[in-house]
Amino acid sequence: MKTPSGSPIIQVAARGLVPVIQIIGLYVFFHGHYSPGGGFQGGVLLAASILLARLSLGTEVSQLLFPARKTIIFSALGALIFAGTGLAALLAGGHFLNYEFLPLPGLEPAELRNWGILIIESGVTLTVMTSLIAIYDEIIGC
Amino acid sequence: MNPIQIPLLIPVTFLFASLLTPLAGLLGRSWAHLVSLAGAVFVFFLSLKGLGAALAEGPLRYYVSGWLPPMGIEFVLDPLAGFLEVIITGMTVLVLIYARKSVEIENPDKAVPFYTLTMLLMTGLSGMVITGDLFNLYVFLEISALAGYALLAIGGKRAPFSAFRYLTLGTLGAGFYLMGLVFLFMTTGTLNMADMSRMLPLVNGSFTVTTGLILIILGAGLKMGLFPLHTWLPDAYTNASSAATSLIAPVGTKVAAYIMIRMLIISGFPPLIELLTWVAAAGIIAASILAIAQSDIKRMLAYSSVANIGYIALGITLANPLAFIGAMLHILNHALMKAVLFFAAGGIFIKMGTRDIFQLRGLPKKMPFTAGAMLIAVFSMVGIPPTGGFFSKIYLIFGAIEAGTWFFVAVILISTLLNFVYFFRVIQTSFFKPYENGGTTDDDVKYESMEMDEMSPGMLVPTLIISVVIILVGLFNGAIVDKVITPGHPWFSG
Numbered sequence: 001m002k003t004p005s006g007s008p009i010i011q012v013a014a015r016g017l018v019p020v021i022q023i024i025g026l027y028v029f030f031h032g033h034y035s036p037g038g039g040f041q042g043g044v045l046l047a048a049s050i051l052l053a054r055l056s057l058g059t060e061v062s063q064l065l066f067p068a069r070k071t072i073i074f075s076a077l078g079a080l081i082f083a084g085t086g087l088a089a090l091l092a093g094g095h096f097l098n099y100e101f102l103p104l105p106g107l108e109p110a111e112l113r114n115w116g117i118l119i120i121e122s123g124v125t126l127t128v129m130t131s132l133i134a135i136y137d138e139i140i141g142c
Numbered sequence: 143m144n145p146i147q148i149p150l151l152i153p154v155t156f157l158f159a160s161l162l163t164p165l166a167g168l169l170g171r172s173w174a175h176l177v178s179l180a181g182a183v184f185v186f187f188l189s190l191k192g193l194g195a196a197l198a199e200g201p202l203r204y205y206v207s208g209w210l211p212p213m214g215i216e217f218v219l220d221p222l223a224g225f226l227e228v229i230i231t232g233m234t235v236l237v238l239i240y241a242r243k244s245v246e247i248e249n250p251d252k253a254v255p256f257y258t259l260t261m262l263l264m265t266g267l268s269g270m271v272i273t274g275d276l277f278n279l280y281v282f283l284e285i286s287a288l289a290g291y292a293l294l295a296i297g298g299k300r301a302p303f304s305a306f307r308y309l310t311l312g313t314l315g316a317g318f319y320l321m322g323l324v325f326l327f328m329t330t331g332t333l334n335m336a337d338m339s340r341m342l343p344l345v346n347g348s349f350t351v352t353t354g355l356i357l358i359i360l361g362a363g364l365k366m367g368l369f370p371l372h373t374w375l376p377d378a379y380t381n382a383s384s385a386a387t388s389l390i391a392p393v394g395t396k397v398a399a400y401i402m403i404r405m406l407i408i409s410g411f412p413p414l415i416e417l418l419t420w421v422a423a424a425g426i427i428a429a430s431i432l433a434i435a436q437s438d439i440k441r442m443l444a445y446s447s448v449a450n451i452g453y454i455a456l457g458i459t460l461a462n463p464l465a466f467i468g469a470m471l472h473i474l475n476h477a478l479m480k481a482v483l484f485f486a487a488g489g490i491f492i493k494m495g496t497r498d499i500f501q502l503r504g505l506p507k508k509m510p511f512t513a514g515a516m517l518i519a520v521f522s523m524v525g526i527p528p529t530g531g532f533f534s535k536i537y538l539i540f541g542a543i544e545a546g547t548w549f550f551v552a553v554i555l556i557s558t559l560l561n562f563v564y565f566f567r568v569i570q571t572s573f574f575k576p577y578e579n580g581g582t583t584d585d586d587v588k589y590e591s592m593e594m595d596e597m598s599p600g601m602l603v604p605t606l607i608i609s610v611v612i613i614l615v616g617l618f619n620g621a622i623v624d625k626v627i628t629p630g631h632p633w634f635s636g
Binding site for chain 1: 147150154157158161162164165168204205206207208
């Protein structure tokens with residue numbers, strides 16, 4: 001198979017690196033609400049892994065990893081998760097984005113705040129990742 | 143619905159609409175249009191209800207996420223903010239109705255991004271109006287600015303170029319605002335607007351505060367296109383699609399003017415605004431003269447926007463109740479008139495294929511309703527009673543008389559004459575250019591063969607609605623001033 005560089009070294013190295021970057025990205029995302037890190041940083045790492053695949057393995061093969069035409073949909077979905085969490089708290093009787101009122105049963109207010117931030121961060125991660133991929137896809141042209 | 147949630151729901155509904163529009167766009171362009179229109183209509187009714195509640199029971203306050211000010215972010219809907227919200231959301235509804243056909247003809251493949259960006263722009267603008275927190279205002283400013291750059295880049299061949307110029311200057315404006323805010327925050331230690339207005343008298347005369355205020359006003363001036371910071375405006379308005387221009391021209395610059403009003407109210411109208419009055423007066427005259435020099439109708443309207451921003455800035459900085467009422471009324475009137483004129487310019491370009499004002503011969507024969515609506519808007523622009531524009535100008539003149547500044551009275555009167563010159567060129571060519579039947583030149587033959595060919599109903603109806611509203615605003619201006627503008631007034635509401 002023809003890749004942009006044509007070099008098997010780059011191809012093999014990239015294939016090894018992509019999953020590692022993704023795991024670091026997930027780690028950064030999951031630790032965001034109580035240690036350095038968070039949705040934006042995690043999303044950037046996840047996007048970097050996809051973009052590395054785009055550059056090293058070629059634009060066609062890397063579509064299997066993440067298709068270019070789906071980026072905008074996931075980008076909107078991620079932001080909807082963020083805004084929807086706020087709205088859920090609003091509808092459950094609290095103020096907008098007041099996690100204490102999230103309709104999740106069996107959790108203390110403190111725990112709800114903890115999980116509420118994680119839900120928000122997941123939306124941020126999704127949006128940052130897909131938006132960055134969409135921007136670079138437009139530049140690469142795929 | 144609980145009226146206490148209205149201040150929050152106004153920007154959040156736009157945010158949801160901007161996220162749902164691209165998803166609806168997967169089903170088809172008309173679904174995207176429907177979602178964005180539904181969002182805008184809902185927010186318009188929210189704004190009306192919010193304004194009513196604010197007038198009846200005083201400002202509505204909402205504490206985001208339950209954190210109390212001055213630590214948390216506060217959304218405040220007072221009569222002034224409600225007035226602005228009603229104007230900008232009402233304009234959005236009408237522009238979206240107009241945009242369906244207009245975008246379909248001008249940029250069909252960019253329809254879904256257009257509706258999405260419109261909703262995102264309105265998230266930013268309505269948030270800027272409603273927020274009670276100065277840093278939150280900056281965040282909304284950036285949201286609206288980024289959406290605005292992209293929106294103005296959809297259009298003709300040169301649109302991305304002029305949008306890029308707007309981007310460089312607009313970013314500079316936002317940067318000035320942020321830098322000025324840092325200076326104010328350094329001195330007062332608060333970002334809440336109400337808190338800030340209590341703190342600032344305590345540090346009166348501080349050099350840091352003065353510098354901060356100058357930077358913020360400079361930033362707002364860049365965003366509102368105040369002369370001589372207007373250079374991005376004519377190109378951006380001329381090259382963008384007509385739907386985008388007719389949204390941003392009436393709405394975008396007004397919200398920047400509102401930031402200036404808010405900052406001046408917070409800082410208690412410092413003496414340095416006297417200089418600003420002179421700048422505004424210079425802008426009115428210079429932009430009117432530049433408008434006379436244009437032959438492209440959209441470019442002429444853009445320069446006329448710069449002149450009208452000058453009226454608004456003049457009214458604010460004269461700092462007396464009558465001039466303030468004039469400025470607020472002019473925000474309403476100018477939004478209405480500019481929307482009609484840009485709507486008409488877009489329709490004329492589609493049907494007659496020209497934007498040159500000297501090629502408009504036969505406009506009333508070909509597009510009688512558009513020509514009529516345009517005539518009303520032009521009358522209002524020049525200030526002929528009973529249209530709305532007359533009353534805002536008369537309040538501005540009374541305000542200038544009350545301030546004892548006869549020079550500015552003369553400026554307003556002279557600029558009215560200049561308005562007359564550049565708008566009646568359009569009327570003269572289209573209505574009164576002598577046309578004896580049986581002429582032999584190409585132009586005469588073209589005129590003879592002209593059939594009635596009005597723009598499509600979807601574009602015509604919003605144009606006619608607004609032109610009727612212009613006359614209604616003129617007839618009922620007393621009620622608007624007494625019931626809505628006066629309670630929102632810093633000198634009466636304390």
